[in-house]
Each structure stands twice: as structure tokens, then as C-alpha cells.
Amino acid sequence: MLYKTLSFLSIPLLLMACQSEEEQLKTAESVISEVRMKEYVMELAGDAYQGRKPFTQGETKTIEYLQSTFKSIGLEPANGDSYLQEVPLVKVRGRIEEPLSIVMPDGRMQMQYVDDFITFSRRLEENILLQASDMVFAGFGIVAPEYNWNDYKDLNVKGKTVIVLVNDPGLESGKADFFNGDAMTYYGRWTYKYEEAARQGAEAVLIVHQDKGAGYPWSVVVNSGSTAKIYPQPEDDYKNRCKAEGWITFAKAKELFSLVGKDLEQLITEVRQTAYKGFNMGVQANLAMTNRWEKAKSYNVLGKIPGTDLADEYLFYTAHWDHLGIGKKMDGDSIYNGAVDNGTSLAWMMEIARAFNAMPRKPRRSVVIMAPTAEESGLNGSGYYADHPVYPISKTVANINNDLMLPFGRCKDVMVTGYGQSDLDQLVRTEAEKKGRYILPDPNAHTGMYYRSDHFSFARVGVPAIFARGNNDHWEKGKAYMTEKEQYWINNCYHKPGDEYEEWWDLLGVVEDAQLLFRVGWAVANTDQYPQWNETSEFKAVRDAQFK
Ligand SMILES: [Zn+2]
Structure with missing residues (x-):
């Protein structure tokens, strides 16, 4: 009987223990699932969520869904015994x-x-x-x-x-x-x-x-x-x-x-x-x-995977949960569903959390998965977190954020917004090259995207932050295809009721970005050094002051 139980329960674990770390990472990243990503987006971008606007019924539903999903993934509450951080807003x-x-x-x-x-x-x-x-x-x-x-x-x-x-x-x-x-x-x-x-x-x-x-x-x-x-x-x-x-x-x-x-x-x-x-x-x-x-409270949702010997140091993944709610009617639709903004990135982040939990050992540093509120209205949730952190900012080693992950398939490029800011670029490059992909500095850096999503709230207080995903060069269909698709999406869907989940979506690109940035995060969570800002970064001085 004892033999039977052991063989039934422990052989996969024993196998994992014999694997090299590369094999373990491969096994862990294979749990990242396009099917589950689609389920997340379909749910969160459904009309029942009313465009996920802070202070509405849509918020209540969203934060309940995120908390129960975090729990089911096996994340621990990251704010004491709560998954929520209260954010006072007006x-x-x-x-x-x-x-x-x-x-x-x-x-x-x-x-x-x-x-x-x-x-x-x-x-x-x-x-x-x-x-x-x-x-x-x-x-x-x-x-x-x-x-x-x-x-x-x-x-x-x-x-x-x-x-x-x-x-x-x-x-x-x-x-x-x-x-x-x-x-x-x-x-x-x-x-x-x-x-x-x-x-x-x-x-x-x-x-x-x-x-x-x-x-x-x-x-x-x-x-x-x-x-x-x-x-x-x-x-x-x-x-x-x-x-x-x-x-x-x-x-x-x-x-x-x-x-x-x-x-x-x-x-x-x-x-x-x-x-x-x-x-x-x-x-x-x-x-x-x-x-x-009216003054009202909204909530950041955060869960964690506790680390081991460096458990009091933290890596943050972020993807905002909020969107624009119900607004001006366009083509007979007034619900701004926010499927790509930011449903796909929420799915990306939750699948990364699953991959961490699929590793046979815990990361050395703690990993926090945070869905900030009120990003659309000016990075309010992440900004509040940065100014009222649960964990010391000087012990927060890096932030990996995503926003607007396009559903048009696998990309060869890894577009880095804010390329040149920190040595996180190099980690992304190393992992990208292992997958036959290449780094592309954001060709639209004139739009100031580095200052337009939640990573900026971390950068502003000195935490090296990266915003990266495949965006411009489809593996099979090339660059022109992605340019056309992105332009179509910007014209018809960006901040419009047309940002909806579609049956034909191909999220394999988001799957690969989750695999890539899981590996980047695993490296950040386990190496001895903290990621560093580059000499020319406008955020370096803020960080340096924390270590004086
Ligand atoms: Zn967004």
C-alpha cells in the first residue's frame, strides 16, 4: 500500500527533481494555456462586467473574479490576509x-x-x-x-x-x-x-x-x-x-x-x-x-508566491484590471469591454503565476502578481501603490508590466518600450534569443508609451521596470501583416466599444510572451544582483538614493 501511494504521488515529483533547471522551466512554461487565456478574456470582457469601471458593479464583479482566480492558482494574499489594497480616489x-x-x-x-x-x-x-x-x-x-x-x-x-x-x-x-x-x-x-x-x-x-x-x-x-x-x-x-x-x-x-x-x-x-x-x-x-x-474607494488586487532565502525581496508583475465602463454609444454599443485593454494582459499575468507555481521549487525572491485599478484615468492604482507600498520599494527589485497585448498571433520580435532604460533589456534579450526571437526597441517611442502604463509608477519611485511583448513581426505573415492588424485595431477598437473578445483570436503570441517573461522573472527572482537602471536613465538617481 505504501509503495503504491508513493509511486502514484511521487514519481512526477521525483522526475522533476532529476530534471535540469532548463527542463524544469520547459515543463513549467508548458502549463501556460491559450484555452485558459481565452476563458479569462471572454469572462472579464463580457458585457456583464460593464467595461470594468472603478466604483461600479463592474468593479465588484472584476475584483471578485480576480481574487477567486488568484486563490485557485494558489497565490497567497499579498496584503496581510487580503488580496485587496484599498485605493482612495475621487x-x-x-x-x-x-x-x-x-x-x-x-x-x-x-x-x-x-x-x-x-x-x-x-x-x-x-x-x-x-x-x-x-x-x-x-x-x-x-x-x-x-x-x-x-x-x-x-x-x-x-x-x-x-x-x-x-x-x-x-x-x-x-x-x-x-x-x-x-x-x-x-x-x-x-x-x-x-x-x-x-x-x-x-x-x-x-x-x-x-x-x-x-x-x-x-x-x-x-x-x-x-x-x-x-x-x-x-x-x-x-x-x-x-x-x-x-x-x-x-x-x-x-x-x-x-x-x-x-x-x-x-x-x-x-x-x-x-x-x-x-x-x-x-x-x-x-x-x-x-x-x-464623489469620493470613493477602489481596489488593487494582489497575490503572491512567497520566496525562500530572499523572501523579503520582491518582483512585481502588473496588468491593470480597469477599463472605461459604459460611455458614448458607437455602432449601437455603449460598453467599452476592454478585451485587449487589458484583458489579454491579465490573462498573460495569471498564466505566468501558474508557471511559477508549476516549478518544483519556489523562487528565492517573492513574486507579487498585482492588478492595479484606475490605470485608464492616469495610473491611479499603481501610483497609489508606489506611494503607499505594501513592501518596501527599496526591496522591490523589478516590475514587469503589460498592457494592450494584441491577439494576432506569434511574433518574432519582442518590442521593448523604454528600451535602453535598464539592464532588464539584456535579460529579455537572452531569453528571447533562446526562442529564436529578437529585441525591437519600440518604433513608436514618440507616443511616450513608457510613461503611459503602470510600469511608469514603479519607475517613478526608482524600481527598474520593463514593458515588453511581441507586436510587430508575425512569425509566418511578417511585418506588414502586423502593421495592418495593429492599425485596424487602433482605428476600430482602441478605447472604443469595439475592443471586444472575438472567436477568431490567436493568443499563441500572448502565450509565448508569458513563457518568455516568466523566464525573465524567474531569472530576476533567483539571481544575486538586483536589476539596475542604465547610466542615462532619468530614474537612476531616485534608485541610487535608496541605497545610500
Ligand atoms: Zn491599458
Whole structure:
């Protein structure tokens, strides 16, 4: 009887023990299943989840499903005895009472909400009024001492409305070392421009939209700007922020600048080439909005695989659970299901957790699997975690994040967003080459993707973070196929109700990315060294300060 039990239970374990680590990894990664990934996405992107918007029934359902899945995978609760971390947020719903109008020396230019401009306000104030607010053009709205660049130099913008260009001066400058060339720096992000305008004391800030510089079309600005916004709960009701933040279309901005005697295209060229000084436009902005808000709690969901001799050091995998909820109807559908954004990455992450648990031994470091909330509204869940970590940031060795994993099949490339930031690149390269794949630095680095998903929250506080997946070069069908598919997806699905699960999906690419990044994580969780930022990274100084 004893012999029988032993043979029945222990032969697989004995076999695993005899395997080399490479064989163990092979066995573990083979548990990653496309069928299960499809089940996860079908469930989480189902209409019953109502687009997984924080504070809704959709949230309740999502976090219940994630917790029960984490449990069934064998993850332990990662926040004491809970899988949840409470994230205090505020939801602000703005309404335009009187649309933006600009008073000229001889007349008035009326702007149409949505068609021409989008504005919102973070301030927890009921009435937001711009009354004859002097408008000032402030170049790119950037103060960057390391590039000897100050768009606000000699400008007085206190209590005024600034209008700034999208992205940063490096874009299309032809100079790779100037604001990182075509790759966006943090200075190019709208979040930065709003923060800087507030630091300068401006009353309002408007960004001139351009598809390339923003990295997305006007419809994306409209969809995210015209619905309720979510922010971390502030201590000062956001009195330190501009009254109004927003965007205007390129066409309308061009018209406005021509009315004050400037050619906008020419102006952009000049601003890029020289540290152009802004100017008072001699016109005034008027706008009336009302704000309603409610404070509410949302939740990050986190589980862990405890490590062994280095159990008090942590590797984080992340994939945000939230999406946009119910919004503007398009083609008869108002549920923004978020199947690719971010269902596929949730599936990727949960299958990686299974692979870790399929190894015959535990990793040396603890591995945390976290689904942050409120990413879509500005990396709020991961940002809250980074500022209120459960485990010390200085003991958090790395973050591996994913977002928008495309369902179009196996890719040869491993596209690394933020390539050149840290030596995690090298680990990804080593594992990619074992699989016959190659590293591709993100060809669309001008969109600033490194600052646009949850890994940035970790990077910001000094944790080396990587965002990598196959995206551009299909194994059988090549690059043109993926370009066409991705473009199709961006036009029809990105942040639209069309981001739905489809029967024909091929998730074998996501399976291979899970296998690859499981191996990268296994290496990170078991080596003696911490991953390091490269010398040129803007995040290196923050990390170094933690080890002084
Ligand atoms: Zn996303």
C-alpha cells in the first residue's frame, strides 16, 4: 500500500527533481494555456462586467473574479490576509455650462465643445470660471534644465491661460540626443504639461492636439476627456492645480493663431529649432464649467508566491484590471469591454503565476502578481501603490508590466518600450534569443508609451521596470501583416466599444510572451544582483538614493 501511494504521488515529483533547471522551466512554461487565456478574456470582457469601471458593479464583479482566480492558482494574499489594497480616489464629473470662447480685439471666436476643444477641472470646486483670461503661448510648456530649455522664461503666466504644443522639441528634430530625439521624454506628456503650468501659476492650460505628437487621434482625447475623471484623493481639493486643463484641435488652434497673425506650422518649426520665447496673444479666454464629485474607494488586487532565502525581496508583475465602463454609444454599443485593454494582459499575468507555481521549487525572491485599478484615468492604482507600498520599494527589485497585448498571433520580435532604460533589456534579450526571437526597441517611442502604463509608477519611485511583448513581426505573415492588424485595431477598437473578445483570436503570441517573461522573472527572482537602471536613465538617481 505504501509503495503504491508513493509511486502514484511521487514519481512526477521525483522526475522533476532529476530534471535540469532548463527542463524544469520547459515543463513549467508548458502549463501556460491559450484555452485558459481565452476563458479569462471572454469572462472579464463580457458585457456583464460593464467595461470594468472603478466604483461600479463592474468593479465588484472584476475584483471578485480576480481574487477567486488568484486563490485557485494558489497565490497567497499579498496584503496581510487580503488580496485587496484599498485605493482612495475621487471621481469628478465636469459639465460645460458655457463653451470656450475667445475674445479678439475685433470680435469673438466661438469654440464647440468636443468638436474643437475639451476641458476638465481637477479642482473640487462647484463653479469653474475663466473670465477674460489673458492667453499666452508658451511653446512646449517645458522647463528642462538638463537641456537648457525653459518655455516659461520671461513669461508671466500667473492667472492666465497658457496654450502649449504637444510632445517635446526632440520630436522630428533629427537630433537623437536632444530630448531623446523622436522618443518622447516625460516632458512631452500631458500630465507633465498640466503639472508645470500649475507650478507656473497659470489659471488654465490647453494643449494643441496633433495625432503624431499625442500618439493618438482626437477621438481618444474626446473619449477620455468628456467622461468622469478619476484622481487620487487630494489634501487641498486640488487648489494647487489649474482651474481648467484641456486640449484644442489643431485645426481650431491654427485658425486662432492666424487671427493673431501667426502661422501655426511655422511657429512649431521655430519653437523646435530654437528656444523660442512665448508671447502674449492679446486675446482672452472665457469658459464656464461646473464640477460634481464623489469620493470613493477602489481596489488593487494582489497575490503572491512567497520566496525562500530572499523572501523579503520582491518582483512585481502588473496588468491593470480597469477599463472605461459604459460611455458614448458607437455602432449601437455603449460598453467599452476592454478585451485587449487589458484583458489579454491579465490573462498573460495569471498564466505566468501558474508557471511559477508549476516549478518544483519556489523562487528565492517573492513574486507579487498585482492588478492595479484606475490605470485608464492616469495610473491611479499603481501610483497609489508606489506611494503607499505594501513592501518596501527599496526591496522591490523589478516590475514587469503589460498592457494592450494584441491577439494576432506569434511574433518574432519582442518590442521593448523604454528600451535602453535598464539592464532588464539584456535579460529579455537572452531569453528571447533562446526562442529564436529578437529585441525591437519600440518604433513608436514618440507616443511616450513608457510613461503611459503602470510600469511608469514603479519607475517613478526608482524600481527598474520593463514593458515588453511581441507586436510587430508575425512569425509566418511578417511585418506588414502586423502593421495592418495593429492599425485596424487602433482605428476600430482602441478605447472604443469595439475592443471586444472575438472567436477568431490567436493568443499563441500572448502565450509565448508569458513563457518568455516568466523566464525573465524567474531569472530576476533567483539571481544575486538586483536589476539596475542604465547610466542615462532619468530614474537612476531616485534608485541610487535608496541605497545610500
Ligand atoms: Zn491599458
